[in-house]
Amino acid sequence: MTQDKALVELLYSLADDDFILAYRGSEWLGLAPHIEEDVAYSSINQDMMGHATRLYRILEELGEGKADEISHLRKPEQFRNAILLEERNGEGTYLEKPDFDWAFAVVRNYFYTVHKKIRMESLRKSSYEPLKDTALKVSIELQYHLMHWDMWFKQLMTSTDEAKRRMTSAIERCWIEMNGVLSLGPMADEMTSKGYVASEEDMREKWLTHMKKTFEEINAPFPKRLAMSKGNGRQGEHTEDLKTALQTLSEVYETNPTAGW
Amino acid sequence: MTIETTFDRLTEEEKYEHFLNRIDAGEKIEPNDWMPDDYRQSLIRLISMHGISEIMGALPEKEWVPKAPSLHRKLAIMAKVQDEMGHGQLLLRVAEDLMEPLGKNREDIMQDLFSGRLKFHNVFHMKAPTWGDAGIIAWLVDGAAIISQSMMLNSSYGPYARALKRICAEEVFHAQHGESIIMALAEGTPEQRELLQDSLNRWWTALLMFFGPKAKENASTSHVDKNMRYKIREKTNEELRQEFFTKYVPRIWSLGLTIPDETIHFDEEQGLWVYQDPDWSEFKQIVTGNGPQSKERLELREVSYENNRWVREALNPTAKAI
Numbered sequence: 001m002t003q004d005k006a007l008v009e010l011l012y013s014l015a016d017d018d019f020i021l022a023y024r025g026s027e028w029l030g031l032a033p034h035i036e037e038d039v040a041y042s043s044i045n046q047d048m049m050g051h052a053t054r055l056y057r058i059l060e061e062l063g064e065g066k067a068d069e070i071s072h073l074r075k076p077e078q079f080r081n082a083i084l085l086e087e088r089n090g091e092g093t094y095l096e097k098p099d100f101d102w103a104f105a106v107v108r109n110y111f112y113t114v115h116k117k118i119r120m121e122s123l124r125k126s127s128y129e130p131l132k133d134t135a136l137k138v139s140i141e142l143q144y145h146l147m148h149w150d151m152w153f154k155q156l157m158t159s160t161d162e163a164k165r166r167m168t169s170a171i172e173r174c175w176i177e178m179n180g181v182l183s184l185g186p187m188a189d190e191m192t193s194k195g196y197v198a199s200e201e202d203m204r205e206k207w208l209t210h211m212k213k214t215f216e217e218i219n220a221p222f223p224k225r226l227a228m229s230k231g232n233g234r235q236g237e238h239t240e241d242l243k244t245a246l247q248t249l250s251e252v253y254e255t256n257p258t259a260g261w
Numbered sequence: 262m263t264i265e266t267t268f269d270r271l272t273e274e275e276k277y278e279h280f281l282n283r284i285d286a287g288e289k290i291e292p293n294d295w296m297p298d299d300y301r302q303s304l305i306r307l308i309s310m311h312g313i314s315e316i317m318g319a320l321p322e323k324e325w326v327p328k329a330p331s332l333h334r335k336l337a338i339m340a341k342v343q344d345e346m347g348h349g350q351l352l353l354r355v356a357e358d359l360m361e362p363l364g365k366n367r368e369d370i371m372q373d374l375f376s377g378r379l380k381f382h383n384v385f386h387m388k389a390p391t392w393g394d395a396g397i398i399a400w401l402v403d404g405a406a407i408i409s410q411s412m413m414l415n416s417s418y419g420p421y422a423r424a425l426k427r428i429c430a431e432e433v434f435h436a437q438h439g440e441s442i443i444m445a446l447a448e449g450t451p452e453q454r455e456l457l458q459d460s461l462n463r464w465w466t467a468l469l470m471f472f473g474p475k476a477k478e479n480a481s482t483s484h485v486d487k488n489m490r491y492k493i494r495e496k497t498n499e500e501l502r503q504e505f506f507t508k509y510v511p512r513i514w515s516l517g518l519t520i521p522d523e524t525i526h527f528d529e530e531q532g533l534w535v536y537q538d539p540d541w542s543e544f545k546q547i548v549t550g551n552g553p554q555s556k557e558r559l560e561l562r563e564v565s566y567e568n569n570r571w572v573r574e575a576l577n578p579t580a581k582a583i
């Protein structure tokens with residue numbers, strides 16, 4: 001297999017999305033609204049971390065370096081995740097005075113998971129065999145993730161006024177970054193023409209259709225145009241939040257990357 | 262039906278006698294069976310403390326979940342901490358069933374935790390400042406937990422015994438996960454070995470304290486006697502601590518680590534481990550919420566509980582609590 005830049009970029013964006021969002025999820029550990037949710041949410045985060053790991057291993061086989069190295073030692077500008085997924089859970093940190101926003105957690109995970117499902121369905125037909133296998137395995141677990149966030153999203157959107165107010169502002173916040181998640185980045189055309197993944201437009205349409213159905217079902221006004229306000233993570237644009245996240249993620253590993261841990 | 266009505270006509274003393282006979286015959290008591298108040302109270306105290314300790318116990322390790330030094334370790338510690346929350350959930354449900362006739366629920370458990378009425382294990386009041394601590398916690402704290410929980414696998418209270426069966430099975434994996442971290446550090450660079458030795462030094466006293474004080478001079482040991490009479494537990498604190506030494510001291514030594522107690526040795530004549538007793542007044546300080554990290558951990562729970570109040574209200578708009 002020769003180095004295929006488009007394929008490598010696609011794999012990084014898939015892996016980094018799961019890696020970073022699983023990290024944000026793991027910060028919630030012990031802080032979720034109730035104990036049952038703590039257990040369920042952490043199971044989802046483990047699955048996502050597992051998906052990221054599978055994808056980093058594919059990259060390792062492609063000669064990108066060891067999976068632990070590429071996940072722990074790349075610089076922020078080398079990450080290809082969407083900016084929405086790197087953003088902090090709220091004020092404070094997971095260690096001190098975490099003023100985390102559950103509405104943001106629900107909306108971000110719901111939006112992402114719907115897209116991930118669409119993306120995985122397309123990857124099940126990928127021309128690249130290892131992606132096809134991974135997509136099949138991921139899809140099985142994803143079914144449960146989607147049910148979980150779908151339930152939270154609809155439940156909170158149809159309950160108390162305070163919940164609706166908080167959810168609505170989380171929706172606004174995610175909507176203006178969601179194009180970053182839906183983007184395939186600068187090499188989109190090549191990724192699609194080589195049959196690795198469906199086209200960006202096709203997947204965005206599917207996502208919008210899914211969302212319209214959801215919003216109709218709960219009788220909520222459909223938000224206006226999608227946007228990508230803070231930049232495109234697929235081309236290495238990121239915020240300070242990713243930088244601090246990566247410092248935490250690699251704090252121990254970085255002390256000696258050649259040691260056995 | 263007839264048996265029930267006959268039972269209802271018994272005097273309280275006869276019911277109590279019948280209950281003790283069942284306990285002595287090794288029968289399991291179930292939630293809807295008649296039980297004396299002090300049995301119920303003992304169980305509530307024990308099980309809610311156990312449950313909340315699992316949940317508070319997730320906090321020191323959680324600090325290391327994002328920082329775990331490889332993808333493999335990240336996945337393993339995520340799974341481990343999730344299990345601990347799962348144990349907490351399972352146990353709180355057992356406690357809630359016992360509290361129901363008293364008109365109490367999980368909200369009461371949480372409020373008791375915040376007010377300090379409900380205590381959690383001393384070990385979870387300690388700081389866990391390095392990755393070595395994540396290893397020591399999983400290896401030795403979970404190891405200690407396995408020993409103290411295994412002696413209750415035959416607990417006279419059916420739901421607790423069944424919950425413990427599941428919990429103990431998972432604890433074995435936790436200890437293996439811990440051992441694997443420990444081995445990597447012990448066989449690693451001089452810095453890694455130092456990290457490990459530091460953690461052991463930091464945790465040793467807390468591990469001794471984990472099993473509770475030895476003799477009757479401490480009030481809480483009277484609970485031990487009662488729990489043994491009711492066959493909720495089978496062994497004394499000291500018996501458990503001795504078991505811990507027998508299992509782990511040789512392993513610690515074989516890794517080339519030093520136990521921060523020069524006096525510890527096995528006395529062949531007595532057939533017992535001789536060791537430096539920890540300062541039990543310090544233990545008392547710790548479990549009453551004055552440990553090195555007690556305030557911070559409780560605050561973390563409390564802040565998140567308050568932050569998420571709107572969510573709980575949204576899920577159940579009519580009820581005040583949960």
Ligand SMILES: [Fe+2]
Nearest residue numbers: 315344345348
């Ligand atoms: Fe546990």
Ligand SMILES: [Fe+2]
Nearest residue numbers: 345403432435
């Ligand atoms: Fe455990």
